[in-house]
Structure formats: C-alpha cells, structure tokens
Amino acid sequence: MEDRSQHDQTFWTSDRFGWLLFVNGEKRARVAGNKVVILTHGAERPRKLTIPDAKVPFAVAEQLLGIPTVTAFKDRGLKLVLTSPRAARERDAAQFAQQVPKGRELRHYLTKAWQHLNDLATKAGLDANGSAGREAIGKAMRSLQLTGDRWSPETVEHIHTAVHTLREAKRSLPHDRAVAIDECQKALGWIELEAATSAFMMPSSQVAASPVARLPSEDRAAAMRERLDHVRQTTSAPSRGEPGWE
8 A cells, every 4th residue: 555655656747847756755856858857855956967869858867866667647736647748758869869879979969069159150250258169169079089989078178168158158148059058968968877877987087886777776876876976076177157947
C-alpha cells in the first residue's frame, strides 16, 4: 500500500514555467523547453543544465535524480492525466541523432552559434562584446580541431567566455544573441552530461570512476552529482553572475 501511495505521488505536471517533477510528493525537478533544473533544499543551489538536442529533458532529469522513468503526466490539483510530451521529445532527439553523429555533436552546437553571429555581423554588425563572443567560439572550435573533437579545459573556458560576453552584448544592444547563447549552453550541457553519465575521461585529469549505470539508484545519483561537480571545479570559468531560470 505504501509503495502504491509513493507511486501515485511520483509524476510530471505542467505549470506556468513548463513541467514539474514530483517524486514521492516532493518537487525535485523542472523542465522548461530545453532547460532542466534539479531542485534542491536549503542552501544548496539548484543544478541547472541546458540539454543538448540529442537528449530528452525528462529523461535527463530522471537520470540525474537516479530514479526510473516516470510515465505519469497529470494535474496534481484535478488528478487529470495529461498528454505526455515525452514521445514528441523522443522523436525530435532521435531525428537529431540521425542527422548529427555524436562525435560531431559538440562541434555542431559551436558551429551553429558561430554562424548565427556571422549572420548578425552581416546584417547589422557586432559590437565589441559580440565580436569577442564570436572570437571565443572560434577558439573553442580550434581547440576541438587540435584534440580530434575531444573537449579540453580550454574548450570549456572559451565557451564560458563566449556566453558571458554575448550576454553583455545582448543587454547593451537590441540585436538578438539568444540563439548563439543557447547553442553555447547546449555545448556546455553536452560536456557535463558526458562526464556524468558515461565512462568519458577528461583529458586533463583522467577522472577514473566505475560506470555510473551499474550503481544502485541512490548511489548512481550521488556519483553523477560528484562527477558533474568535478567537471565544474576543473573546467568551468569563475561565476560571473549568470542569471538563473525560474
């Protein structure tokens, strides 16, 4: 009876920001478009990722929490079963994966961001921050060329620099930098998920760990968090007041 009660309290539900995941009656994650926020308690900051196109945001949230797939989508007030958006996102992710091989995925996001800035430069020009952001993306792409499309700490640093400078440009001018920023964030999300969910070894520190998938669910979630934290500590640029998502 207790297990059934807990199951009934584990579901996705829509709200004004997107989709909210309840696990055993507690809010644990939010999906808004291609953004995933793992909700935490107390002084611990929520974990926020921009999900790459080959991933399904709902599945990523469940994986990072270390729980099985949650198939129930319902309204927590009226207890109505809602139409699940998971199937559509799965189709989109599968179609993208067919078009862009995984080994080229990171370069794909950076190339798309760089091309978008080139288009803006042709139409209206770029200010100093916009040009600096484009240059940082170019440096990230060159770092991939030098390592056979394997990211390095330098790659991550250049992407963070691009995001920061493009945000400054977006604030100062009406020209839209949102596409380039989002593609750069997908690149960063791709790197974090690779480090957290596979046996991917970072070139600089060679993080050795047992495959996360073999661990029990609670240990698997803890291992993912630990590996994500390690990636941030060793490869992320210092925080520059990056705004969060609602």
